[in-house]
Amino acid sequence: xxxxxxxxxxxxxxxxxxxxxxxxxxxxxxxxxxxxxxxxxxxxxxxxxxxxxxxxxxxxxxxxxxxxxxxxxxxxxxxxxxxxxxxxxxxxxxxxxxxxxxxxxxxxxxxxxxxxxxxxxxxx
Numbered sequence: 270x271x272x273x274x275x276x277x278x279x280x281x282x283x284x285x286x287x288x289x290x291x292x293x294x295x296x297x298x299x300x301x302x303x304x305x306x307x308x309x310x311x312x313x314x315x316x317x318x319x320x321x322x323x324x325x326x327x328x329x330x331x332x333x334x335x336x337x338x339x340x341x342x343x344x345x346x347x348x349x350x351x352x353x354x355x356x357x358x359x360x361x362x363x364x365x366x367x368x369x370x371x372x373x374x375x376x377x378x379x380x381x382x383x384x385x386x387x388x389x390x391x392x393x
Contacts, residue, residue, distance in 0.1 A: 278387030291364030316375025
């Protein structure tokens with residue numbers, strides 16, 4: 270079973286930056302994409318960014334140009350660099366693993382594994 274452990278959350282002022290990390294174990298990058306999700310108004314969770322072994326990074330419109338997802342295969346670690354943060358980015362961020370064929374969808378309903386979450390708080 271894939272295990273995902275997030276770290277790197279915290280509190281920053283508006284305009285600040287944070288880098289989230291997700292250590293993945295028992296994970297096969299060919300079979301799964303890795304991504305980041307957060308709760309959204311009217312939804313349980315929304316996809317923020319994802320990356321798969323056959324496709325480039327995918328981003329939600331709200332974070333394009335500000336967030337960068339990357340992966341270190343040697344360390345089995347996923348990262349999310351978040352710049353120019355706003356109070357609207359305040360949320361619990363969850364690392365997730367889903368079928369590699371669905372990397373473009375960012376559908377939380379099709380995620381197979383979730384991490385426990387790391388809190389990001391942005392003050393105005």
